[in-house]
Amino acid sequence: MLQISHVSKRYGEKEALRDVSLQLSQGEIVGLFGENGAGKTTLMKCILGLLAYRGQILLDGRPIVKKSKARLAFATAEHSFFPNLTPEGHRDFYSWHFPEFREKRFRGLMEFFELPIHKPLRSFSAGQKNQFEVILALCQGADYILMDEPFAGNDVFNREDFYKVLLGILEPSETILLSTHLIREVSGFIGRAVLLHRGEIAGDVSMAQLEDSGQSLLDFIKCTYRYEADRVSKALGELAGEEDGE
Amino acid sequence: MSRYLSVFALAVRGSFYKVLWILAAAAALETGLFLVSLRRGADSLEQAVEQSGAAYGMALAFLAVTVFLWRTGCEYGSRQGYTLRRLMVSETAVFAGQAVYNVLCYLAVWALQAGLTLLFCRLYVLNADPASVSGQTVFLAYYRSSFLHSLLPLEEYSVWIRNVCLVLGLGIGGAYFPFRQRRGELGLAPVFLAAAVLLFFCRDLGDMGADVFFSLVSMVLAGYEISQIWEIRREERNDG
Numbered sequence: 001m002l003q004i005s006h007v008s009k010r011y012g013e014k015e016a017l018r019d020v021s022l023q024l025s026q027g028e029i030v031g032l033f034g035e036n037g038a039g040k041t042t043l044m045k046c047i048l049g050l051l052a053y054r055g056q057i058l059l060d061g062r063p064i065v066k067k068s069k070a071r072l073a074f075a076t077a078e079h080s081f082f083p084n085l086t087p088e089g090h091r092d093f094y095s096w097h098f099p100e101f102r103e104k105r106f107r108g109l110m111e112f113f114e115l116p117i118h119k120p121l122r123s124f125s126a127g128q129k130n131q132f133e134v135i136l137a138l139c140q141g142a143d144y145i146l147m148d149e150p151f152a153g154n155d156v157f158n159r160e161d162f163y164k165v166l167l168g169i170l171e172p173s174e175t176i177l178l179s180t181h182l183i184r185e186v187s188g189f190i191g192r193a194v195l196l197h198r199g200e201i202a203g204d205v206s207m208a209q210l211e212d213s214g215q216s217l218l219d220f221i222k223c224t225y226r227y228e229a230d231r232v233s234k235a236l237g238e239l240a241g242e243e244d245g246e
Numbered sequence: 247m248s249r250y251l252s253v254f255a256l257a258v259r260g261s262f263y264k265v266l267w268i269l270a271a272a273a274a275l276e277t278g279l280f281l282v283s284l285r286r287g288a289d290s291l292e293q294a295v296e297q298s299g300a301a302y303g304m305a306l307a308f309l310a311v312t313v314f315l316w317r318t319g320c321e322y323g324s325r326q327g328y329t330l331r332r333l334m335v336s337e338t339a340v341f342a343g344q345a346v347y348n349v350l351c352y353l354a355v356w357a358l359q360a361g362l363t364l365l366f367c368r369l370y371v372l373n374a375d376p377a378s379v380s381g382q383t384v385f386l387a388y389y390r391s392s393f394l395h396s397l398l399p400l401e402e403y404s405v406w407i408r409n410v411c412l413v414l415g416l417g418i419g420g421a422y423f424p425f426r427q428r429r430g431e432l433g434l435a436p437v438f439l440a441a442a443v444l445l446f447f448c449r450d451l452g453d454m455g456a457d458v459f460f461s462l463v464s465m466v467l468a469g470y471e472i473s474q475i476w477e478i479r480r481e482e483r484n485d486g
Contacts, residue, residue: 069332
């Protein structure tokens with residue numbers, strides 16, 4: 001279990017995370033939602049130990065140390081692969097550094113997405129780079145796979161394929177924390193939704209609970225954020241009124 | 247062990263072929279220029295080398311190699327630092343691996359240039375009027391020409407020491423630069439050393455003071471860079 005307790009993070013004056021507490025059990029697929037700047041990426045970087053923070057993050061009851069970092073994988077829209085290396089080079093490199101690397105899964109996914117194995121990553125298209133980033137994270141052999149907007153730039157069919165593949169290949173021990181703005185798309189894929197708002201947990205609900213209440217994920221998010229549906233029309237009306245007044 | 251070799255290989259894969267191409271191009275260019283210089287005629291070996299512009303060829307090769315070596319490990323189009331910080335080996339080991347590789351590349355630049363100048367000597371002796379060539383021709387040229395002397399300083403040990411210090415300083419600096427760049431910072435200390443090498447590498451015989459100065463500057467900068475990395479990693483460990 002990944003246990004995040006009272007985690008806070010500041011960037012100078014700005015408080016990016018405020019007293020965030022969250023538990024991720026093994027096997028869960030959790031969607032992490034929030035407006036831009038809500039703290040989604042910051043939370044993931046804190047979990048991965050890439051950022052300093054106040055509070056405590058425990059993996060199976062123990063602090064995350066060098067040895068246990070291999071149990072966490074990361075796929076990001078910024079990409080974290082080595083552009084000069086080929087996929088084959090990455091496979092070798094990851095096999096050396098992550099003993100649980102899933103070679104069979106790597107081969108299968110490379111074939112499924114028809115990615116060239118001998119070309120350096122820098123020559124890949126933007127969509128292919130995203131695909132490879134996710135493939136690497138899925139094949140590292142980690143128990144907790146953190147994904148930060150991994151499909152930004154991929155077309156809708158490609159994303160659809162990925163959701164299906166993910167559901168098909170994930171083992172019961174593998175947990176996914178997926179940060180995305182594609183709410184409707186992932187609603188059928190995730191089992192739980194966590195909402196961050198201005199650095200704080202604003203909502204945490206399972207999809208089963210939502211189903212029971214007859215609410216869609218998007219409605220739940222709008223409701224939690226107190227989103228005013230008529231906000232735009234009001235603003236436009238005011239603007240039109242001002243112009244008429246002039 | 248293979249983990250450490252793999253991070254060393256990361257640096258190699260990033261620039262090995264580029265460095266090889268640069269060295270091959272430099273060798274072809276400088277040899278061509280020297281042959282032209284021989285045709286134009288020269289009173290001495292050192293004059294033939296000087297008017298060939300081989301020193302500028304070396305400067306260009308040095309500059310190009312430096313750019314490619316220092317770019318390796320920088321984050322362009324990917325935040326590879328995220329992965330490097332999650333490996334079983336520390337990022338300090340990644341830095342050390344890159345530094346060793348850089349030192350080997352700078353040694354290759356030096357060896358190529360030294361080898362080329364020896365080839366030029368051979369070509370000159372074969373083509374020159376036998377009456378103007380003696381057993382001392384090559385030996386004296388390496389004392390008279392500041393370029394030749396700085397490459398192969400014979401018994402002036404202070405230049406040998408300076409060259410070794412420069413190679414070490416440049417190698418370490420070339421690993422320090424991307425280490426800082428991955429953190430969104432500019433590690434400019436090694437840039438000054440590279441500029442000093444470009445401007446002051448060729449120096450006349452007997453200037454021991456300058457050799458001591460450059461050796462010290464190179465080692466002080468390398469020490470500063472290593473201490474900076476140590477400090478940054480310590481802070482990150484404490485923070486993380």
